[in-house]
Amino acid sequence: MNAHANIAEPATTAPLDTLYQHSMNPRQSHDQADIIDLAQSISTVGLLQNLSGYLDPDQTGTGIVAGGRRLAALQYIQLNPSEFESGMVIDFSEIPVITTADAILARSWAGAEAATQRPLHPADEIRAYAAMRADNQEPKAIARAFGCTVLHVKRRLKLANLPHATLMALREDKITLEAASALTLCTTPEQHSNMLEAIERGRIHPTWLKQEILGARISGTDRRAVYVGSALYVAEGGGIEMDLFTEQMIFEDEALLDKLFKEKLTTAAERATAEHGYAKTIPILGSYVDYTHTQNMTRPDRVPFELPEGDADELHTLEARSGEEELTDAEHERMSILEDRAMGSFRDEDIEAGTAFIYVNSNKALTIEGPYLPRAANGNATSSADGTATQVPSKPPITQGGLDDLRRIQLLALQKKMIDKTDLALDLFAFQLSHDISTWSGPFNVSDKEQPNTPSCTDEVHIDKRLSEGGVEPLKSPPFEAFTEFKKLGKAHRNKTLALALARTLNQPWGSPINLALMEALDVSPRDVWTPTADNHFKACSVPTMDSTWRELVIKDDEGDAEMARFQKLKKGEKAKELEALFNDTSFQEALVLTRAQIAAIDAWVPVVLREDA
Numbered sequence: 145m146n147a148h149a150n151i152a153e154p155a156t157t158a159p160l161d162t163l164y165q166h167s168m169n170p171r172q173s174h175d176q177a178d179i180i181d182l183a184q185s186i187s188t189v190g191l192l193q194n195l196s197g198y199l200d201p202d203q204t205g206t207g208i209v210a211g212g213r214r215l216a217a218l219q220y221i222q223l224n225p226s227e228f229e230s231g232m233v234i235d236f237s238e239i240p241v242i243t244t245a246d247a248i249l250a251r252s253w254a255g256a257e258a259a260t261q262r263p264l265h266p267a268d269e270i271r272a273y274a275a276m277r278a279d280n281q282e283p284k285a286i287a288r289a290f291g292c293t294v295l296h297v298k299r300r301l302k303l304a305n306l307p308h309a310t311l312m313a314l315r316e317d318k319i320t321l322e323a324a325s326a327l328t329l330c331t332t333p334e335q336h337s338n339m340l341e342a343i344e345r346g347r348i349h350p351t352w353l354k355q356e357i358l359g360a361r362i363s364g365t366d367r368r369a370v371y372v373g374s375a376l377y378v379a380e381g382g383g384i385e386m387d388l389f390t391e392q393m394i395f396e397d398e399a400l401l402d403k404l405f406k407e408k409l410t411t412a413a414e415r416a417t418a419e420h421g422y423a424k425t426i427p428i429l430g431s432y433v434d435y436t437h438t439q440n441m442t443r444p445d446r447v448p449f450e451l452p453e454g455d456a457d458e459l460h461t462l463e464a465r466s467g468e469e470e471l472t473d474a475e476h477e478r479m480s481i482l483e484d485r486a487m488g489s490f491r492d493e494d495i496e497a498g499t500a501f502i503y504v505n506s507n508k509a510l511t512i513e514g515p516y517l518p519r520a521a522n523g524n525a526t527s528s529a530d531g532t533a534t535q536v537p538s539k540p541p542i543t544q545g546g547l548d549d550l551r552r553i554q555l556l557a558l559q560k561k562m563i564d565k566t567d568l569a570l571d572l573f574a575f576q577l578s579h580d581i582s583t584w585s586g587p588f589n590v591s592d593k594e595q596p597n598t599p600s601c602t603d604e605v606h607i608d609k610r611l612s613e614g615g616v617e618p619l620k621s622p623p624f625e626a627f628t629e630f631k632k633l634g635k636a637h638r639n640k641t642l643a644l645a646l647a648r649t650l651n652q653p654w655g656s657p658i659n660l661a662l663m664e665a666l667d668v669s670p671r672d673v674w675t676p677t678a679d680n681h682f683k684a685c686s687v688p689t690m691d692s693t694w695r696e697l698v699i700k701d702d703e704g705d706a707e708m709a710r711f712q713k714l715k716k717g718e719k720a721k722e723l724e725a726l727f728n729d730t731s732f733q734e735a736l737v738l739t740r741a742q743i744a745a746i747d748a749w750v751p752v753v754l755r756e757d758a
Contacts, residue, residue, distance in 0.1 A: 158243075181292065182213055198245075269300055299388055302389075307333075367507075377400065381397075499515060500512055575627050687719070693749075
């Protein structure tokens with residue numbers, strides 16, 4: 145017979161002032177704002193779940209081992225009745241409590257509630273909020289009922305307006321909550337349908353989804369929007385939509401935004417010319433000064449400046465540290481200031497004869513770059529004694545847009561030629577993944593981005609050296625020469641290199657249905673590379689989880705109740721050690737008189753959370 149049969153008393157009631165939070169309760173402290181939210185929920189819908197209490201022989205009253213937050217919320221309501229006058233009437237003399245006098249069972253209740261509480265799936269939460277809205281419940285009332293913020297409710301209700309197919313895709317985890325949030329920005333049913341299909345078929349990465357949906361609309365984080373500002377844009381007739389999920393503005397008229405951006409930047413250029421004394425300042429609409437603006441110009445030398453001894457020492461220290469550790473943002477800024485001062489300043493005559501460029505960089509900061517002087521025939525910048533330039537910069541031979549188009553045509557021609565060059569493409573692919581080549585300078589816009597595969601504790605984790613060592617090789621010769629040498633190693637070497645590089649980039653199976661299916665098809669088990677120990681697994685488990693594992697692997701039938709009771713009485717650390725011995729010590733297995741079937745089950749066992757993934 146189960147040792148705990150009939151120990152739990154049926155659900156009963158107890159006065160609130162006889163209840164206290166017992167030390168067994170794993171949650172000994174609570175956030176006050178969280179307790180107030182829960183109190184609002186209980187006041188609105190009542191206490192939906194009874195408390196669980198232990199009749200501790202050393203204490204007076206009933207010690208709550210599961211339901212400490214509910215207890216604190218009830219106590220808050222009792223102490224602050226004026227805040228809940230419109231809520232449900234709660235009889236504080238009869239609070240539902242299920243009790244036990246058995247310490248082991250009480251401790252199991254405490255651990256089980258802490259380990260098994262799970263939040264609603266977002267799709268279920270959306271459906272519940274929508275149902276309450278249909279009953280004319282305001283967001284504030286829904287927030288009180290669910291113990292959450294009004295903003296959270298408004299976001300879920302925004303998602304409730306999505307088509308049924310989209311909400312089903314969310315519920316079935318075919319799309320993420322982030323993707324569903326982005327889909328609320330679609331302006332037509334056709335756009336919504338096309339974007340949903342693109343996500344489900346993997347034709348668009350979630351990272352780029354919002355950008356694709358916005359199209360000609362501009363996010364409030366765009367550098368143009370930040371520089372122009374919403375006040376000026378709206379004053380000029382521009383429309384703005386709020387993205388409820390990011391709390392960012394969306395500028396709906398890109399043409400107007402571009403017009404205002406150009407006008408404001410032109411005004412800033414005129415102001416910079418007057419304030420800094422440049423001959424002229426040219427506004428650049430892009431986020432940097434490209435070579436088409438400066439190809440006939442050069443930067444004059446600065447007049448060196450010797451930093452004071454204290455500043456020089458500080459700069460030396462910061463530069464030395466930057467090569468060994470990560471500096472704070474403030475330290476980076478300070479080092480940049482000191483480096484700029486050490487470089488010195490430009491001569492007044494070069495500034496007066498020079499051209500500056502002004503633009504908004506990718507960090508949304510207004511930036512002035514200059515001076516630039518015309519390049520003389522010998523390649524040096526020159527200016528006359530009176531500070532005027534000796535040579536006027538010639539007009540660029542082609543606009544930046546024209547140059548970009550030519551480069552795209554060049555790429556198109558190469559791509560067409562490569563379509564049928566399968567072996568060459570594979571050679572290039574393997575070569576890039578195995579050498580230190582950046583995505584922008586290599587043949588392809590891909591990289592060998594390794595996935596994190598090393599747990600925090602590597603005890604009894606057997607990592608194949610091919611996955612942990614080596615990686616990319618440095619280029620020992622010019623790229624194409626190195627590629628020619630690589631091809632000489634043959635297809636077998638290429639294919640082996642590709643297999644290793646791609647293996648290092650595999651996504652985690654829990655997030656990839658394809659890789660989960662691969663696990664099954666290839667008969668892969670975590671136990672192929674890992675044996676559980678106290679340090680690498682069991683110390684991270686809750687007490688009920690360890691109890692459940694022991695019961696699954698050691699207890700054969702009802703006759704094992706005594707052994708199960710012994711294990712449950714152990715401290716958490718002792719349980720972890722015994723479980724480690726169960727997996728790693730054959731003499732310990734023999735002492736437990738385990739059958740061959742039980743030992744086989746131990747050898748094949750994987751944690752429940754990984755079984756749920758599968």
